[in-house]
Amino acid sequence: MIDGDLIRKQLLRSALPVLLLVLCAPWFLDTYTTNILVRALFFAMLALTVDVLWGYTGYLTFGQSAFFGVGAYAAALVFTHLGFGPGYVILGVLLAMLAALLIGAVTGWLSFYHGSTPLYASVVSLVLPIVLTQVLFSGGTFTGSSSGLTGYGMPDLSVEDWFRLVGCLLVVLTTVVWLFVRSDGGRILFAIRDNEMRCSYLGINISVYKIALLIVTGIVAALAGFGYASFSGVVAPELAGFVFGTEVIIWVALGGRGTVIGPVLGAIVIDWSSAYLSGNLPYIWKLFLGIAFVLVIVLLPQGLLPAVFKGFRRFLPANTSSRALQLIQAEPKPVELEPQSLAVELKNVSKNFGSLKVLSDINFSASAGELVSLIGPNGAGKTTLMRCMSDGEERASGLVCIQGHEIKRIAPHQCVQLGLGRKFQTATVFDSLTVGECLRIARTRIDPPSFWRRSAQLSLPPYVLEVLTATELDQKLDVVTSSLSHGEKQALELAMVLALEPRVVLLDEPTAGLSMPERSLIGKIFIDLTSRFGLCLLLVEHDLDFVREISTRIVVLHQGRLVLEGTVAEVVDSELIKTIYSGSVGHA
Amino acid sequence: MHKQSMPALYGADALQVKAMTSGYGALMVLRNIHLSVASGSAVAILGKNGMGKTTLLKSILGFLPKQSGQVLLNDEDITTMPAYRVARQSVSYTPQEQALFADLSIKDNLRLGLPRDSLLAERLTAIYEIFPFLQDRMQQLAGTLSGGEQKMLLIARALLSRPKLMLIDEITEGLQPSVIQRVANALSTERQRHGTSMLIVEQNVEFALQVADHYIVLKRGEVVLTGLTREPSALSAIEAELAM
Numbered sequence: 002m003i004d005g006d007l008i009r010k011q012l013l014r015s016a017l018p019v020l021l022l023v024l025c026a027p028w029f030l031d032t033y034t035t036n037i038l039v040r041a042l043f044f045a046m047l048a049l050t051v052d053v054l055w056g057y058t059g060y061l062t063f064g065q066s067a068f069f070g071v072g073a074y075a076a077a078l079v080f081t082h083l084g085f086g087p088g089y090v091i092l093g094v095l096l097a098m099l100a101a102l103l104i105g106a107v108t109g110w111l112s113f114y115h116g117s118t119p120l121y122a123s124v125v126s127l128v129l130p131i132v133l134t135q136v137l138f139s140g141g142t143f144t145g146s147s148s149g150l151t152g153y154g155m156p157d158l159s160v161e162d163w164f165r166l167v168g169c170l171l172v173v174l175t176t177v178v179w180l181f182v183r184s185d186g187g188r189i190l191f192a193i194r195d196n197e198m199r200c201s202y203l204g205i206n207i208s209v210y211k212i213a214l215l216i217v218t219g220i221v222a223a224l225a226g227f228g229y230a231s232f233s234g235v236v237a238p239e240l241a242g243f244v245f246g247t248e249v250i251i252w253v254a255l256g257g258r259g260t261v262i263g264p265v266l267g268a269i270v271i272d273w274s275s276a277y278l279s280g281n282l283p284y285i286w287k288l289f290l291g292i293a294f295v296l297v298i299v300l301l302p303q304g305l306l307p308a309v310f311k312g313f314r315r316f317l318p319a320n321t322s323s324r325a326l327q328l329i330q331a332e333p334k335p336v337e338l339e340p341q342s343l344a345v346e347l348k349n350v351s352k353n354f355g356s357l358k359v360l361s362d363i364n365f366s367a368s369a370g371e372l373v374s375l376i377g378p379n380g381a382g383k384t385t386l387m388r389c390m391s392d393g394e395e396r397a398s399g400l401v402c403i404q405g406h407e408i409k410r411i412a413p414h415q416c417v418q419l420g421l422g423r424k425f426q427t428a429t430v431f432d433s434l435t436v437g438e439c440l441r442i443a444r445t446r447i448d449p450p451s452f453w454r455r456s457a458q459l460s461l462p463p464y465v466l467e468v469l470t471a472t473e474l475d476q477k478l479d480v481v482t483s484s485l486s487h488g489e490k491q492a493l494e495l496a497m498v499l500a501l502e503p504r505v506v507l508l509d510e511p512t513a514g515l516s517m518p519e520r521s522l523i524g525k526i527f528i529d530l531t532s533r534f535g536l537c538l539l540l541v542e543h544d545l546d547f548v549r550e551i552s553t554r555i556v557v558l559h560q561g562r563l564v565l566e567g568t569v570a571e572v573v574d575s576e577l578i579k580t581i582y583s584g585s586v587g588h589a
Numbered sequence: 590m591h592k593q594s595m596p597a598l599y600g601a602d603a604l605q606v607k608a609m610t611s612g613y614g615a616l617m618v619l620r621n622i623h624l625s626v627a628s629g630s631a632v633a634i635l636g637k638n639g640m641g642k643t644t645l646l647k648s649i650l651g652f653l654p655k656q657s658g659q660v661l662l663n664d665e666d667i668t669t670m671p672a673y674r675v676a677r678q679s680v681s682y683t684p685q686e687q688a689l690f691a692d693l694s695i696k697d698n699l700r701l702g703l704p705r706d707s708l709l710a711e712r713l714t715a716i717y718e719i720f721p722f723l724q725d726r727m728q729q730l731a732g733t734l735s736g737g738e739q740k741m742l743l744i745a746r747a748l749l750s751r752p753k754l755m756l757i758d759e760i761t762e763g764l765q766p767s768v769i770q771r772v773a774n775a776l777s778t779e780r781q782r783h784g785t786s787m788l789i790v791e792q793n794v795e796f797a798l799q800v801a802d803h804y805i806v807l808k809r810g811e812v813v814l815t816g817l818t819r820e821p822s823a824l825s826a827i828e829a830e831l832a833m
Contacts, residue, residue, distance in 0.1 A: 354733055357729075378765050378768075379735055379736075379737025379738050379740075379741070379763070379764060379765055379768060380722065380734070380735045380737065380738045381735075382735075383735070384735055384736060385735075426736040426763065427686060427736070472638075484613045484616060485639070486638050486639040486640075486642075486643060487638070487643060487685050487686070487759070488638030488639065488792075489638055489639050492638075509736075510736070510762075510763055513762045513763055514638065514685075514759065514762055514792060515638060515792070516637045516638055516792055516831055517792075517794075517828075517831065517832075518637075518831065518832055519637070519638065543737075543763065543764065543765050543766065545766065582765060582766065582767065
């Protein structure tokens with residue numbers, strides 16, 4: 002409700018005046034300028050899609066021009082070969098959307114399959130426009146080959162009407178993008194940009210998100226292209242080419258990627274000024290644009306708009322409108338507690354890096370309500386073992402069952418769905434998000450977020466609230482995580498993992514970097530998690546005192562083998578521990 | 590509590606921090622910090638999480654621009670120097686988070702810490718004594734080492750360059766108890782043999798007291814307690830301060 006008020010206020014303050022400006026501007030502009038600006042407005046729509054993909058999600062794409070070209074050619078082909086009329090416009094729009102959907106799905110699948118790298122995805126985005134222009138070149142009279150298509154039927158609209166129509170559509174599109182990226186759901190894009198691995202270990206299927214995003218932005222770009230072709234009356238293969246795709250990136254970078262308004266203004270100002278400059282200073286104007294680009298990248302890596310805003314902010318009063326996020330307690334999902342059921346089961350699990358055998362024939366199981374500590378010298382294979390339990394691709398051979406389900410070769414986000422949570426040795430949080438936003442991302446699987454709204458409340462299970470209180474992170478919900486200390490990041494990651502309401506939790510040195518008092522508080526929470534909430538905790542720790550206090554059972558790993566398993570007393574006082582752990586450990 | 594001067598144990602100061610204030614944007618993390626590390630001495634920086642320990646190291650090195658004050662190394666302010674020039678003053682920094690070249694071998698990681706390759710063989714002998722596991726695994730990629738082994742490699746690289754001043758951030762994190770003991774001994778030996786000065790950020794109070802001869806406790810960006818580690822009451826005083 003409060004968020005709704007805020008949105009309304011923002012829209013009244015910014016979108017409405019711009020809308021008025023768009024409607025009145027044609028009265029003050031000459032026809033040539035209006036004409037240039039209509040084209041720039043279409044390009045600005047394209048720039049917005051690149052901004053969402055690159056600025057917000059971190060996927061550098063040279064291929065959005067291909068979608069623009071597909072839309073433009075859909076219009077030109079229908080109007081040239083079939084004719085022009087309201088029915089044909091609808092047909093053209095549908096064709097443009099369908100083509101964008103298909104190309105987006107195939108490109109997305111090729112670019113974002115499980116395990117692909119960002120560089121690989123960018124290369125695919127470069128290939129797409131190159132392939133598409135070749136197809137257009139070889140289309141003969143059907144596509145008009147290198148000269149493109151022209152002289153087809155066009156809507157009977159004056160330049161001024163076009164300006165008003167496209168201007169209003171751009172305002173609407175910009176508003177929708179703004180609502181989306183600031184919403185709780187939109188924050189997932191930031192999370193993907195910051196740390197994909199953490200996202201998948203929070204149960205988020207990144208490939209699906211990215212493919213869906215590529216399809217939606219592709220359709221928007223195609224519609225912009227469709228509009229552009231209907232307005233200009235001419236299409237050419239260059240519209241779908243990668244040179245154009247690269248120009249869009251320059252507009253976005255100059256305007257300010259990762260802002261909504263920056264790329265829109267960047268596209269409009271650069272396209273409009275280059276239209277003038279190319280008339281007055283043929284050829285040489287590109288040099289000016291190039292120099293401007295280099296200067297901005299060197300001096301203002303975030304782009305022009307953020308720099309301007311930063312300058313203005315000095316004269317504005319501090320932003321006091323940010324509202325504190327309210328935490329509320331959620332009842333954890335009820336689970337039928339069968340204390341003797343196996344939460345984790347490993348049979349003959351082995352793993353090697355090349356010829357180096359890291360794990361050999363590990364057999365191990367743990368039940369709900371148990372807190373098993375995994376100890377062993379550095380390099381014994383403890384972290385590797387956790388990796389094998391949380392990612393189906395990791396182990397070389399053997400069986401892993403989580404909650405009675407065999408994990409086969411499934412990806413981490415699917416393991417999370419079986420009830421698994423994993424905390425890494427080096428804390429992974431989302432650097433550009435606040436503590437509260439990180440926690441909300443962690444709840445994505447349980448509490449699907451809204452893609453329009455920002456909620457003022459966040460419901461978390463009781464044990465997560467306890468972790469936050471114990472480490473005083475509940476006082477820092479609005480703090481961006483990059484300014485947290487090392488120990489605070491550890492605690493935040495722990496809270497994020499527990500927010501998944503997992504049944505089996507793998508904790509790799511969860512108290513590293515925490516002070517003694519914080520350690521004992523976290524220790525109490527662990528005991529609570531197992532005894533009261535019936536979770537199964539597997540813990541890698543070096544602090545034997547800490548292990549002794551909280552564990553129900555200890556497992557010792559040494560040189561990739563499980564060498565000892567037993568109660569706390571049996572293991573801690575054993576000779577073996579004294580020799581391999583506290584004693585001399587210089588072995589290879 | 591503001592300026593607390595430290596009793597001098599050794600000779601001239603290797604590092605002097607004067608009235609330094611630092612932070613992230615409007616967020617002030619450190620206020621008016623005075624600190625000196627005498628040549629050949631070791632100072633431990635203790636404190637709870639988020640009290641500014643790592644920020645202090647980063648500000649001293651100039652990774653985080655300070656807002657006021659001075660950091661003097663041989664009477665020269667080092668915070669405005671580029672990192673490579675600070676390193677050439679024989680300063681080594683062992684950060685808390687990954688600072689290894691994951692795709693290079695252990696040997697190459699070690700070589701990068703040295704001004705000349707020819708020094709490697711000679712100095713490695715001492716390193717093998719502390720971390721024998723390195724000996725057989727010189728060709729292994731650093732990225733495939735476990736978390737604790739990476740920490741050991743980091744400290745090995747720092748020791749190999751035989752710095753005059755070492756800044757060490759939570760080196761014991763993730764190490765097994767016996768290795769922590771080894772590292773403590775290695776650092777003490779290094780000081781005795783080469784007169785190295787050290788500034789050590791730690792959570793592990795016992796380790797810190799063993800290695801350092803001075804300690805300071807930071808709380809909300811201010812120095813609230815300083816003293817000599819050899820005083821019998823040091824441990825209880827520190828624990829009382831940390832528990833608050």
